[in-house]
Amino acid sequence: MILNKLKMILRYYHTLKYLKLRQFFWRIRYRFFRNNTADLSPPPQMRDENGIWKLPAARRASMVANNCFLFLNQEGELNSVDDWQNHSSKLWLYNLHYFDDLNANGSSERTEWHSSLINQWINDNPPAKGEGWEPYPLSIRIINWIKWHLKGNQLTPEAIESLAIQTRWLTKRLEWHLLGNHLFINAKALVFAGCFFHGIEADKWLEKGIEILLHEIPEQILQDGGHFERSTMYHALAFEDMLDLYNISNRFPRAFKTWNKEISTWPEIIKKMGQWLKAMSHPDGEISFFNDAAIGIAPTPSEIFRYAEDLNIECADLTKEEVIWLRESGYIRINHHDIALIIDIAPVGPDYLPGHAHADTLSYELSINDKRIVINSGTSRYGLGAERERERSTAAHSTIEVDKENSSEVWAGFRVARRAYPLQPEVLSNKNEISVSCSHNGYLRLPGRVIHKRTWNITETQISILDQIDGKYSSATSRIFFHPEIKPDLNNLEGHFSVDNQQFFWNLSNGDPVLSNSKYSPEFGVQMDNVCLEINIDSPTVEFRIELPNSNIQNSVQEI
Structure with a gap:
């Protein structure tokens, strides 16, 4: 005890x-x-300015019928006042209060539903009471209502009054205790409200939002364009946020004239964010899974890039380069003909905000012929519980677990204690070979002071992953998770799998391999059966090799 x-x-x-x-x-x-008292004074006047507004990125439709919603792949109905506050999932309730469907695919066909839903929210959610008044869903709702209005719909006087009350409440609840994407979305909401309204009060909202953003943009968007939480999903959301901010600065140019110099840097930042997202997406067009990441939360990458193009921002596609090293965020992508290999040599996130981190250091994902082959297990849920713990664990990622411990001490849904840091990353490339190597210190906390080093190597005929474990340990297990469509077989130390009727043979240098059943979660609320190759390691080194058809390696490394 x-x-x-x-x-x-x-x-x-x-x-x-x-x-x-x-x-x-x-x-x-x-x-x-x-201060729990809401300010119910009349709203400021609306700003009379008519710049250019482009259609923002659209998500999947989530309002599937009048008062019926599909969030996180779970359907629910809104039949009473209590339904705004009662659901087994807090994240599901948050989504209900976001109002994302106002700007989703096909939203123009649901305008009457949306108008009714806005009025219902105002009537059922009195100021300062319930989930909808928490600062994060509050911020997203403010933005969505204003976007809905700017694309040609009309907010009622009651909704405009409610927007002002909501914004005043937000100013008292900025999430300084969390920082990160929460504070960023708070600031974005203040900017939207400060532009939408006019007058002294609105100008204060705008000034406060811009003040926060001018600090948080260089803090959260790294020099290589990646979001500092090292999650592809949250990066896509941050990319969308930056595009929205640039969009509204064009819609209300006079409101932003004080900050023209600062805003002039945004397109270049956005370009780098787009390059990063392209580098971290699979050939199938969707995001890779490192840290908390799932398809269907952000708009699709292709939709976000459409939005960027509409704003005259071109994001270069660096995936034509054979090696892309996102040095500051800590990821490497190797492109070789029909192969895309994405490697995690990153810290788990910013030290003061690792809530979306997984213990996935030195994991990787692999696509061949535009099909995902090797994967991490994804994210199906938030909150507490055994499955949330499993999905964040080292054992749910294509990397090595030592003594049944996580490489970073993830716990309690969103917490991390001692965490792994990458050591001595190195990239070598020539006409015959591409090699990436890195170690991490996450297991130095164990009695045996273990260091795990991994080297990925691509030649004309082979992909190999060589693991070296230095130190004393009782057990070590390498796991290779296969996409549900891939059905590998195993015969002693070798086997094969098929991609588009093409066979790929693999083999191991040593170890005790078994095929086990696992779960893959490409979206919240979705779990699919898949296969994991577990290799119980019985020597200091083990090598996994996939044989390739003959091809030529070119010498090309692009650092960002």
């Missing part, structure tokens, strides 16, 4: 020691000194 308490105290210590002082300060302030 005492030992368990001590372990928990140490876990909290190793989790909390990375937080910024202001995160502690604002958490205490919001808990004990919060």
Whole structure:
């Protein structure tokens, strides 16, 4: 009992020691000194300015019938006031309050439903009460209502009044205790509201939003264009956010004239974000799965790129380069004819905000002939529970687990204690070979002081993954997860799989391999059966090799 308490105290210590002082300060302030009174004064006047507004990126439709919704692949109905607050999933309720369907695919066909839903929300959700008044869903709803209006719909006077009340409430609840994408979306909402309305109060909202963004954009968007949480899903959302901000700056140019110099840098930042997303997407057009990532939360990459093009922002496609090293965010993509290999040599995220991190260091995903072959297990849910813990664990990723421990101590849904850091990444490329190597220190905390080093190698005839484990350990397991469409077989230390009726043979240098059943979650609320090759490692090194048809390697490395 005492030992368990001590372990928990140490876990909290190793989790909390990375937080910024202001995160502690604002958490205490919001808990004990919060103003719970909403400001119901009349709204400011709407801003009279008519610049150019482009149609934003559209998501999947989520309002499947009048008062019937499909979020996270779970259907639910809105039949009473209580339904706004009651659901087994808090994330599902958040989605209900987002109002994303106002700007989703085919939304113009549901305008009457949307008008009715906005009025229903106002009537059923009095100021400062319930899930919908939490700052994150509140921010997204403010943005969505304004987008809906800007594309030609009409918010009623009651909805305009509600928007002002919601924005005033948000100003008291900015998520300084969380920072990251939460604070970013708060600031974006203030900018949208500050542009939509006019006057002293609206100008203060706009100034505050821009002030936060001018700090957070260089903090959250890395020099290679990647979002600092190292999640492809959250990167796509941040990419969309930047496009929305640039869009609204064009719609209300006079409102932004004070910040013209700063805004002039946004297109270049957005271009880099687009390049990053292209590099981190599979040939099938969708995102790879590192950290919390799932298809269907952000608009599709192709839809976001359509939006960028409409705003006259061209994002170069670097996937024509054989090696793309996203050095600051920590990912590498290798393109070789019909092969796309995406490698994780990244930190799990910013130290003070690792909530969406998985213990996936030195994992990778592989596509051949535009089909996913080797994958990570994805994300099907948030919150607490055994499945959330499994999906974040090292054992759910195509990498190595030592002594049944995670490479980073992920726990409690969104927390990380001691975490792995990449060591000595190296990329070598010549006309005959491409090689990437990296180690991590996540297992140095174990008694055996273990270091895991992995080397990926592509030649004209072979992909190989060589693992070296230095230190003392009781057990080590390498896992290779296959996409559900891939059915590998196993015969001793070798086997094969087929892609589009083409056979690929693989083999191992040593180890004790078995094929096991697993679960793959490409979307929230979705779990598909797939196969995992588990290799119990019985020597300091093990090599997994896939034989390739003959081809030529070219010498080309592009760093971003």
